Structure formats: structure tokens, C-alpha cells
Amino acid sequence: MNVRRFFRYAAGVSDLAVLGHRIRHYRGRAGLTLDGLGDLVGLAGSQLSLMENGKREPRLSQLQAIAAALDVTTTDLLSEEPPTERSRMELELQRLQEGTVYSRLGLPHVRASKTMPDEVLRSLVGLQRELDRRSREAIATPEQARRDSTAIRLQMQQADNAMPELDALAEEQLAAVGHERGALTHRAVADMATRIGFELVYVTDLPHSTRSVTDLEHGRIYLPPASIPGGHGLRSMALQAIAHRLLGHSEPTSYREFLQQRLEINYFAAATLMPRTASVEYLRRAKQERNIAVEDFRDAFGVTHESAAMRFTNLATVDLGLQVHFLRVGDDGALMRAYENDGLPLPMDASGAIEGQVVCRHFAARTAFDRASRTTEFYQYTDTPVGTFWCSSQTGTGTDGEFSITVGVPFDTAKWFRGSSTQRRDQSRCPDKTCCSQPAPEIADRWRTSAWASARMHQHTLAPLPSGTFPGVDDAELYDFLERHAPDEADADSARMGA
Ligand SMILES: [Zn+2]
Numbered sequence: 001m002n003v004r005r006f007f008r009y010a011a012g013v014s015d016l017a018v019l020g021h022r023i024r025h026y027r028g029r030a031g032l033t034l035d036g037l038g039d040l041v042g043l044a045g046s047q048l049s050l051m052e053n054g055k056r057e058p059r060l061s062q063l064q065a066i067a068a069a070l071d072v073t074t075t076d077l078l079s080e081e082p083p084t085e086r087s088r089m090e091l092e093l094q095r096l097q098e099g100t101v102y103s104r105l106g107l108p109h110v111r112a113s114k115t116m117p118d119e120v121l122r123s124l125v126g127l128q129r130e131l132d133r134r135s136r137e138a139i140a141t142p143e144q145a146r147r148d149s150t151a152i153r154l155q156m157q158q159a160d161n162a163m164p165e166l167d168a169l170a171e172e173q174l175a176a177v178g179h180e181r182g183a184l185t186h187r188a189v190a191d192m193a194t195r196i197g198f199e200l201v202y203v204t205d206l207p208h209s210t211r212s213v214t215d216l217e218h219g220r221i222y223l224p225p226a227s228i229p230g231g232h233g234l235r236s237m238a239l240q241a242i243a244h245r246l247l248g249h250s251e252p253t254s255y256r257e258f259l260q261q262r263l264e265i266n267y268f269a270a271a272t273l274m275p276r277t278a279s280v281e282y283l284r285r286a287k288q289e290r291n292i293a294v295e296d297f298r299d300a301f302g303v304t305h306e307s308a309a310m311r312f313t314n315l316a317t318v319d320l321g322l323q324v325h326f327l328r329v330g331d332d333g334a335l336m337r338a339y340e341n342d343g344l345p346l347p348m349d350a351s352g353a354i355e356g357q358v359v360c361r362h363f364a365a366r367t368a369f370d371r372a373s374r375t376t377e378f379y380q381y382t383d384t385p386v387g388t389f390w391c392s393s394q395t396g397t398g399t400d401g402e403f404s405i406t407v408g409v410p411f412d413t414a415k416w417f418r419g420s421s422t423q424r425r426d427q428s429r430c431p432d433k434t435c436c437s438q439p440a441p442e443i444a445d446r447w448r449t450s451a452w453a454s455a456r457m458h459q460h461t462l463a464p465l466p467s468g469t470f471p472g473v474d475d476a477e478l479y480d481f482l483e484r485h486a487p488d489e490a491d492a493d494s495a496r497m498g499a
Pocket of ligand 1: 359360428429430436
């Protein structure tokens, strides 16, 4: 008996439609009518019909009787495979028609009757698959994506960038693998994966469009062999994949849901690498000494500067009583990520979106690039139309050029940070165009008609938008990868039997 399958069956979550198709298939092969089989197993033909249509779940004893009457095993009946190609198409037609895309059309449900020719069925399935794919693509316009991204940013601003339930979940998982303090080891991450039934597998041929791939059937999380330049550490990627499982995420049905899931897995990974209790204890001590520094927080927990800076914003307001901002800016001045609840005027388009918008040239996030020595944080006070802010910036190099990571606070609370005694001060009048985004008229007149330049595309604004099953992921490449790495079926079956 296929043990795992049996438990799923016993738990009432087996796919009844497939089971029905398999009973009908073996009944046909045995040359029995519904009533004929009913007589053999002591059930009315009508009850059997409900089972074959996936509308009633047979009890285990009934299933055993049916198997015996049809001269097959219960394992044969409980296989997850549709019995024939025709049956596979019928099941897919049913599944697609029950989906939201088709339901919204108000069209009748077509049942694949015995007399429906194969080519009609194939055509219906093909059309509905395409309809499903197109509707997924339609939610992926850059405009909608920007609106969704803004909504998520504002939602986090409301919550002071904190998700206490994920902080608690992370600490619970750490306690379960016996992690107490300091940097989290790869070993502890692997133990966390094992606890939820997954094995971490390092491969060199992960699909280009993915950071990790999870094979639910065989309990494997595939990861790249070494850290990707630009800050996504291996531990972090493994933790994100684990978070998808722990949080019960399923295939996202909208871009907003995709962003929400990504936010949650990033948060969980950060909350595991920098647990709330230990981090707050560390940061409170630094605050008492008027010596808070993201670079120290980073080194104490062995993470990237960006992770430490982002994580600091999760804890700063709720646990330290500080309003803060965070910026990741490219060397071209374009904003890649940002968060603020301290009123820093962020550049944004008419819809409120910030991605790809150009930050004031006078912000520390940009003046930090002018420095010759960039090994330590750069400090600056900036006067803006809404007040003075103190900022700390660290520059780095990623796959698409240089970037700066900035954390800052309003003037009044700068005193808690290392670098608050800096004499460096700059002034920003943005969003007033005469501040830094408009050239002097006489210079503009001179060059307007006597120069030509070719633009570099912003990678982040043209990043792959959702299409296919998973936003931004090339389906064909993904499935090909899974096929290539799936353990041999025979091995997997014997492993299950042994369980
Ligand atoms: Zn400016």
C-alpha cells in the first residue's frame, strides 16, 4: 500500500475526481455496469455513480470491496494519475471550468460526455488553457504592478514596517532547532528545512528566472551552489523557500498577492537571521550608548548591509521608538526600494509609485558616491522643505552597477546614532525642479539642439512582470528543470513504501 497516498486519502484530501475516473476505468475494463458492480459490493448503482463523478468519497471498506470486485488493489484505485489520456483531458476541462476565469464568463459548464469526440475535447481544453494564461498576463501591466507595489508600501508604513506574527514564528522555528544567539549557521537552516520535511539541494543549473525552486512532491528545495553577488545570501534564500511552506503560500492569483508573499518570505528570512528579541536587546544597548550603527548590527548577525538596514526599519519604530527611512538608490540616482515613516519627501510619480524615480542629488544616498573612501558609513544632515534629516549611507557594488543603502531619521533623534556629530550638511529643495533636476536655462539653450544621447534602460522598471504560473518565472524552463532533477520514480516509490 502506498502509505503517503493512503494517509492523504484517509485525511479526506485526495483528489476525488481522479479516484472516480479510475473506478470507472477499471469497471469498464471488467465489463461491469454500475448496477452490476453495485450488486457485487452492496451499493446502489446511483451511489457508485456519485463516486465515479467525484461527488462522494467512498469509505475505506467500500474502496476495498470495489477493488476486490474489480480484481485490482486499492493502490491501483488511489493512484494520482488519470487512467487514460482522454481522462486526463476530461479532468483538466472540469478543473478549468471551475476556475474563476471561466466562471466569470457566465457560460455553461460543458461535461465531456462519452460521445464527445477527442478533438472537440482537446480543442476546448486548449482554448481554456489559453484563456487562463491570457488572464494571468493581463494582471501584469506595468501600471497595475506599480499600483500594487505602492499599496503594499503604504500598508507597511501603516504598520510601522513590523509584522510581529512573523517575528514570533521565526523565533519559534529557531528555538526548535536549538539556535540561541549570534549568526545563524547553514546547518541550522538545513535543520529547519528537515523539520518541515524538506531537503536542501544545491544545483548549478537553476532556471535563470528563479532564485529557488521547490519540488513539493519529493520534498526538495533547490538552491544555487554559491551566494549570488548583490546580497542574497544562501541562508536567506533557503529561509525564504522554507517560509513559503511554513506560511502555506499557494500559487499567487494576482500580482498584489505575489508581492505580499514576497514581502512575507523576505520578512521571515530577516526575522530568522536577526531575531527580534536578540536584535532589540543589541540595538537598545547601542541606543543607550548613543552609538546605533547599521554596520555594527550587520556584523553582529553576519548579514549584508542591506538586510541589516531593512531589518532595522522593522524594529526601529515599534521597539526603539524611532521614526525612520530606508533607501536603496542606484548610481544613476534611481530609487530601487524605499520605506519611510518619518516624512522624508520621496520622489514619486502621479500614482504614488517610487520605483525608478530619481532621488535629489543632495541626499546622502547620492552624495555618498562622491567620496573617495567608501569602506565605512557616510554621514550627512540634509535640510529639506519639511525639516532636517540625518542620514547614514553605505555604498556597494551589485550585478547592475553601484548602489547605496541609506538609513536615516529626523534631526531630533539623530543623537542616538554614531555619526550624529558629523559637520557635513547639504540642502535639498526637491520636489522643486530648480533644486537639482532642471538645468540652468543658458546651458540648456546652448546644448538643446547640438547634442544627442542614447539612454540606458532601467532594469528595475522593465523587470520581468508576471506571466505564466509564477510571476516573472519562465514556466517552460522551470518545468524542464524539475523534470531533470526529479528523483527516479522507482526510487521515490520504494522510499515511500518504506515509510
Ligand atoms: Zn534636489
